Amino acid sequence: MKIEQKKFKFFLTILVFLGGISVLYAAPTRIMPLGDSITFDAKYDDPRSDSERTGYRSHLYYKLVEAKYEVNFVGSQIAGEAITPPFDPDNEGHPSWTSFDIAELAYTFMSQSNPDIVLLHIGTNDLTSTTPWGVDSTLNEIDYYERKTGRVVQVIVALIIDRQIHDGRIASFNSRLKETLEQRIIDGDNIIMVDMYSGAGLTSEDYADNTHPNDAGYSKMADVWFNALMQPYTPALYAFPSSIVDSSYIQSQTVDEAAQSVTFITEVPDTGINF
Amino acid sequence: MKQILIFLPSMIFLIGCGGGSSSSSPVSNSDYAGPMAISEIYTVFPGDSVTKDSASPLIKIIHIDGATESTIELVEGNATIVRKP
Numbered sequence: 001m002k003i004e005q006k007k008f009k010f011f012l013t014i015l016v017f018l019g020g021i022s023v024l025y026a027a028p029t030r031i032m033p034l035g036d037s038i039t040f041d042a043k044y045d046d047p048r049s050d051s052e053r054t055g056y057r058s059h060l061y062y063k064l065v066e067a068k069y070e071v072n073f074v075g076s077q078i079a080g081e082a083i084t085p086p087f088d089p090d091n092e093g094h095p096s097w098t099s100f101d102i103a104e105l106a107y108t109f110m111s112q113s114n115p116d117i118v119l120l121h122i123g124t125n126d127l128t129s130t131t132p133w134g135v136d137s138t139l140n141e142i143d144y145y146e147r148k149t150g151r152v153v154q155v156i157v158a159l160i161i162d163r164q165i166h167d168g169r170i171a172s173f174n175s176r177l178k179e180t181l182e183q184r185i186i187d188g189d190n191i192i193m194v195d196m197y198s199g200a201g202l203t204s205e206d207y208a209d210n211t212h213p214n215d216a217g218y219s220k221m222a223d224v225w226f227n228a229l230m231q232p233y234t235p236a237l238y239a240f241p242s243s244i245v246d247s248s249y250i251q252s253q254t255v256d257e258a259a260q261s262v263t264f265i266t267e268v269p270d271t272g273i274n275f
Numbered sequence: 276m277k278q279i280l281i282f283l284p285s286m287i288f289l290i291g292c293g294g295g296s297s298s299s300s301p302v303s304n305s306d307y308a309g310p311m312a313i314s315e316i317y318t319v320f321p322g323d324s325v326t327k328d329s330a331s332p333l334i335k336i337i338h339i340d341g342a343t344e345s346t347i348e349l350v351e352g353n354a355t356i357v358r359k360p
Contacts, residue, residue, distance in 0.1 A: 240338050251333065260340040268327040268334060268354050275319045275345060 028070035031229075032115035033057050033091040034102065034138075035122050038161070038221075040079050040093025043212035051082035051089075056213075059222030061087035064229065074113035098125045099134025106141035114151065116235070118142065119225055121158040121196065123173050124211060130169055132177040139184065139191070147247055152239045155189075156228045157181055158196040161221070164207035170197070188253025188264065190238045194228045196221060232257040241266070245273050308358040311349040320344050322359025329353040 033039045033056075041055030057073065058080055064071045075092035092109050094102065099122040110118075122135060139155060146153055159174040174197050181193045196202075206217030213221065237255045241247070241264045253264040266273070305318040310328065319325070321343055325334060332352030338345040347356075 234340055237338075237340050240340075241336070244336075261337060262340075263335065263337045265333055265335050265350060268325055268332045268352075270327065272324050272326040272357075273334075274324045275321055 028072040030115045037095035042095040054080040056218040056221040058087045059219045063226045103137035106138045110145040118155045130172040132180045152235045156192045164210045237262040
């Protein structure tokens with residue numbers, strides 16, 4: 001009996017030790033840079049190989065690491081793996097894709113990479129269209145992914161950068177996108193809106209061509225993403241409502257990070273609500 | 276003297292518990308079970324449930340991260356709180 005007790009205590013000690021390690025080790029946050037050539041870092045007449053393309057991603061990665069933010073960039077594309085200092089080159093940037101192209105495959109991207117956070121900058125290639133429906137559809141696909149998997153995804157959506165020569169279409173697109181995003185936030189969507197259009201501080205000096213930033217411009221974009229990522233974010237608050245009632249019954253949802261609370265209004269299903 | 280020492284704290288306890296409006300204090304509605312009143316605030320715990328008594332009742336739920344309980348309020352329609360047995 002004494003030997004058995006000793007064995008039990010030994011295994012219990014091991015279990016407690018392993019449990020302690022798992023608590024101490026927090027998995028890195030999976031961040032998906034999702035967009036077009038501005039995300040991938042492709043520009044007109046670009047002689048660089050994909051392994052040298054970094055865009056805002058390298059700048060953002062270095063800032064996050066310096067801030068002790070455990071990050072894992074995810075996505076099906078790889079770009080920038082040859083540069084130094086090394087950074088995580090995974091991304092979901094697709095040169096020349098429109099917001100509608102992105103929307104068509106957004107659910108697939110989410111399912112393949114399972115991000116915790118998405119950095120979304122799309123619409124530059126929508127050409128003559130000023131509607132935000134491609135972005136809206138992309139967000140719907142991400143919502144669908146959340147419902148199917150039960151995972152919570154925060155989407156940081158950008159009002160997109162202007163071209164070096166002012167493009168009135170982009171201004172109109174951003175104006176309509178802003179309205180759409182504000183309504184989605186009111187409706188409880190887990191979205192942060194960032195203003196790359198006027199908030200990044202890009203000037204004509206920050207462009208490599210009429211559409212794509214140069215390294216200085218990309219560094220400014222990285223600052224905007226970084227500031228958004230540094231905001232308080234408690235995923236458990238966003239997850240709580242749908243953990244007790246199907247999201248189709250929830251009419252509105254508001255998270256107060258300062259108070260660490262979530263308030264939501266919901267219908268009561270026929271099966272009731274179990275706490 | 277001993278009786279006074281027992282009596283006084285008991286009175287203070289009873290007065291404290293009896294004071295305040297039970298209709299607005301979530302603490303006093305933490306064990307109520309039955310039909311909810313509109314705009315009344317209740318506290319619910321794991322194992323409790325809310326059932327619908329009308330076509331489309333709406334309730335407001337407030338939850339603080341890390342807490343086991345939540346507070347609820349009937350906004351519209353009819354619903355009932357069922358406590359964990």
